[in-house]
Amino acid sequence: MTYQNHIADFRRTIDTAGTAWAAIDAESAARMRLQNRFPTGLDIARYTAGIMRQDMAAYDADPAAYTQSLGCWHGFIGQQKMIAIKKHFGTTKGRYLYLSGWMIAALRSEFGPLPDQSMHEKTSVPALIEELYTFLRQADARELGGLFRELDTAREAGDELEAARIQHAIDNHETHVVPIIADIDAGFGNAEATYLLAKKMIEAGACAIQIENQVSDEKQCGHQDGKVTVPHEDFLQKIRAVRYAFLELGVEDGVIVARTDSLGAGLTKQIAFSKEPGDLGDQYNSFLDCEEVSAGEIGNGDVLITRDGKLLRPRRLPSNLFQFRAGSGEDRCVLDCITSLQNGADLLWIETEKPHIGQIGGMISRVREVIPNAKLVYNNSPSFNWTLNFRQQVYDKWAEEGRDLSAYDRARLMHVDYDGTELADEADERIRTFQRDAAREAGIFHHLITLPTYHTAALSTDNLAREYFGDQGMLGYVRNVQREEIRQGIACVKHQNMSGSDIGDDHKEYFAGEAALKAGGEHNTMNQFAAA
Numbered sequence: 460m461t462y463q464n465h466i467a468d469f470r471r472t473i474d475t476a477g478t479a480w481a482a483i484d485a486e487s488a489a490r491m492r493l494q495n496r497f498p499t500g501l502d503i504a505r506y507t508a509g510i511m512r513q514d515m516a517a518y519d520a521d522p523a524a525y526t527q528s529l530g531c532w533h534g535f536i537g538q539q540k541m542i543a544i545k546k547h548f549g550t551t552k553g554r555y556l557y558l559s560g561w562m563i564a565a566l567r568s569e570f571g572p573l574p575d576q577s578m579h580e581k582t583s584v585p586a587l588i589e590e591l592y593t594f595l596r597q598a599d600a601r602e603l604g605g606l607f608r609e610l611d612t613a614r615e616a617g618d619e620l621e622a623a624r625i626q627h628a629i630d631n632h633e634t635h636v637v638p639i640i641a642d643i644d645a646g647f648g649n650a651e652a653t654y655l656l657a658k659k660m661i662e663a664g665a666c667a668i669q670i671e672n673q674v675s676d677e678k679q680c681g682h683q684d685g686k687v688t689v690p691h692e693d694f695l696q697k698i699r700a701v702r703y704a705f706l707e708l709g710v711e712d713g714v715i716v717a718r719t720d721s722l723g724a725g726l727t728k729q730i731a732f733s734k735e736p737g738d739l740g741d742q743y744n745s746f747l748d749c750e751e752v753s754a755g756e757i758g759n760g761d762v763l764i765t766r767d768g769k770l771l772r773p774r775r776l777p778s779n780l781f782q783f784r785a786g787s788g789e790d791r792c793v794l795d796c797i798t799s800l801q802n803g804a805d806l807l808w809i810e811t812e813k814p815h816i817g818q819i820g821g822m823i824s825r826v827r828e829v830i831p832n833a834k835l836v837y838n839n840s841p842s843f844n845w846t847l848n849f850r851q852q853v854y855d856k857w858a859e860e861g862r863d864l865s866a867y868d869r870a871r872l873m874h875v876d877y878d879g880t881e882l883a884d885e886a887d888e889r890i891r892t893f894q895r896d897a898a899r900e901a902g903i904f905h906h907l908i909t910l911p912t913y914h915t916a917a918l919s920t921d922n923l924a925r926e927y928f929g930d931q932g933m934l935g936y937v938r939n940v941q942r943e944e945i946r947q948g949i950a951c952v953k954h955q956n957m958s959g960s961d962i963g964d965d966h967k968e969y970f971a972g973e974a975a976l977k978a979g980g981e982h983n984t985m986n987q988f989a990a991a
Contacts, residue, residue: 463626465493466486469483469486470485477716491969494603494604496596496599496636499662500592508638508666508713511712514526515904519834522898522899523898523899525553525898525903526554526555526906529556529911530909530913531557531591532567532913534592535594535595541595541635546948546950551634556591557642558584560584561642561909567583567586577644578920581656582659583658584642584659585654589664599636601959601961610626638667640646641660643660643701645673648675649675653670654695654700657700661705666712667713668711670694670715670717671718671808672720673686673687674728682774688720688721688791690743692739692740698715699803714806715803719796719799719808722788722809730744741796744766745766746783746787746790747773747784748781749772749774751771752772753770754770787821792809793825797826800830806905809823814843815852816897816900816901819837819897820902834903835902836904837901837905837907839894840909841911841913844873846890849889850872850877853889866880881914923939
């Protein structure tokens with residue numbers, strides 16, 4: 460519906476109401492409606508789910524059409540990210556938000572900073588989703604408000620051509636609201652608990668929910684040790700619970716991302732239930748580290764299983780956890796991926812210990828032998844030392860080729876002495892093209908960085924503190940922050956406008972007319988940034 464159609468719609472409504480609504484302006488009401496395109500989180504979830512499904516189909520047709528996101532721990536961070544994307548690239552297409560459980564635990568819990576072990580309040584997850592979309596909707600309102608003021612100026616000047624151009628821009632306004640992939644960890648309990656939390660997340664606006672196959676009450680960060688997985692059927696119950704939540708709320712296109720931590724998880728909490736040889740439970744148990752025993756060797760409290768007529772004792776630790784065979788991680792990942800896709804998941808996430816296209820591509824190729832359109836969400840994690848990993852990958856490749864490596868020490872490749880060398884330059888080029896190459900060669904549909912804005916906030920704050928509290932004083936802020944904001948066109952240099960002051964002024968005018976006491980007068984210091 461066009462801007463003029465909205466105005467006409469409200470005029471009919473106001474005319475029907477009669478004199479009681481005589482003071483209501485149809486165009487002002489139309490503007491407010493356009494500035495609030497998504498009244499509820501479910502409206503957002505349905506809209507963004509459709510976007511993700513279209514993007515997934517586009518990737519299936521052409522792997523160059525991969526998507527990306529950055530993790531955001533606050534609504535403002537997500538808002539500024541999307542404003543920047545529109546400014547630099549002209550469209551939000553293919554760019555999402557990511558919500559990391561790690562960042563909620565470390566930054567958004569009432570307990571204070573917590574490790575990534577699902578100890579934070581589960582309600583903080585949907586609360587952050589709602590906050591992110593509140594800020595993105597406000598970005599829409601702010602941008603449209605600016606267009607409305609430009610339209611008024613063009614009309615007052617009698618410039619019909621400019622007014623028509625601006626009205627076209629209003630009719631074709633691209634929202635800042637984009638899909639969010641939201642981390643539900645291991646589901647925060649049993650399948651019922653997963654279903655209840657998933658509903659809250661969807662109602663807040665999430666169209667894609669990521670869930671992992673770790674034990675809920677033993678959950679660890681994907682890049683730390685001590686991870687414990689669950690048998691497939693336990694995990695599949697939770698996948699089904701999330702799907703039921705999507706369907707109940709009318710988000711039929713909702714996306715489930717099934718994450719496997721099996722590559723780095725050497726332990727399981729329980730032996731899977733098996734009815735017959737070769738079933739899913741038996742396949743899970745086949746990865747257990749077992750020793751064959753005779754009846755006379757059975758000890759007190761031993762747990763035993765049988766396979767191929769043999770009596771086997773799984774290796775059990777004092778923690779009462781069972782150990783998998785060393786080297787079985789990749790095989791377990793492949794089985795996890797296949798079974799998840801066969802039971803309702805849409806996308807996969809394989810948590811790896813390094814960013815290596817060959818390793819990732821090898822596993823996804825095996826999955827695609829069974830499910831040809833299998834595709835991944837991949838964590839371009841800050842937990843990886845990207846510089847060291849890729850310099851070592853180049854070193855190893857050169858070693859295979861028989862090149863002279865006498866100028867390099869593989870153990871010290873991170874050192875600044877190697878910056879600018881041929882090896883370092885090739886490694887940097889591999890990092891630069893990693894997302895493109897991995898999308899083509901390793902089935903990665905969506906690339907995300909879990910914690911980038913956590914690290915950028917820490918780095919920029921450190922730099923500001925060093926300068927401002929040191930010899931540079933106020934110049935440390937002005938030169939490195941404000942001056943760069945102005946020259947780079949960073950929207951929040953006009954922080955009153957960013958906080959909604961102009962929107963508030965518009966509303967005051969709608970509600971009070973000439974009696975409105977507005978903040979945006981000639982004495983507002985934000986006018987000093989008019990040329991910014």
